[in-house]
Amino acid sequence: MERLGLIGAGGMAATVLDALAAALPAPLEHLAILTRPGGEARAEALLRAHPVARDATVHTALDPFLATGPAVVAECAGHAAVRAHGAAVLRSGRDLVVISVGALADPALHTALEDAAQAGGAQLILPAGAVGGLDALGAARLSGLEAVTYVGRKPPAAWRGTAAEEMADLATLREATVFFTGTAREAAQRFPQNANVAAAVALAGLGFEQTAVQLVADPTVTRNEHEVAVRSACADFTIRLAGHPSPANPKTSLSAGYSVARTLLNRVARVVI
């Protein structure tokens, strides 16, 4: 991974670059960042704070970004960025790591990304993100899954500026409140910044319609908590993670950025685990 492309220059991008700087044996040859027009200053500041490459460039259009020749592109920007750029990146033959997994809850976009990956001979790679245990879930799927549920619990502040504000009075909550119960597809589409984990669990397991989701605003917690419960023909298990919120964005757990970094580092590792 001499040349890397990164879409987004926010809190998660900073975590990814921190982790790469610490773990790579040598700096990248080139890092290209794709951001929205107006986001250049934030991207430049990110590069200054995280000198992980010998050379780096900031772009607001896809073609010059791809012209820098990244071996792989990692998206850390949101559903809109996956819609805008995902298929074109894959069609160009670059593997694409997508952390905004909930974007695939849109069946048309899901199909377009698969078709583009096929046309470009590229891979669409979906990291576990803020949660864990998707290896066990994916293995259990081969034996036959009976039930998969996901509960996402975050402090009220993490739900501000989302549809949760119409479902619960976040400012006055005194106890844990389940404000959403439904399928992984509904959760991912209604909470694009907060329910990507629900989508990842669905795609690794029983699918968007059969994965049951609850979302909870809980004033008694300080972490972003994720619980996945699985019953299958080979094993029953529950995975529970309490993620430290990113200092830059309380909706996002730090573990999600580290998961992207791990995915990128595994591409160059001699032993992959």
Ligand SMILES: NC(=O)C1=CN([C@@H]2O[C@H](COP(=O)(O)OP(=O)(O)OC[C@H]3O[C@@H](n4cnc5c(N)ncnc54)[C@H](OP(=O)(O)O)[C@@H]3O)[C@@H](O)[C@H]2O)C=CC1
């Ligand atoms: N799978 C998982 O477990 C998780 C997934 N996520 C996903 O990761 C995303 C990023 O999280 P985080 O870094 O905390 O968010 P931030 O809001 O901190 O950063 C997002 C960055 O992406 C940029 N951006 C937004 N839209 C586009 C676009 N269309 N093209 C290029 N750049 C764009 C933003 O630019 P600007 O400053 O101009 O807005 C900003 O630099 C979330 O939106 C969510 O979808 C988050 C947490 C967990």
Ligand SMILES: O=C([O-])CC(=O)C(=O)O
């Ligand atoms: O980072 C987290 O805790 C999870 C998250 O926002 C998501 O699933 O979109």
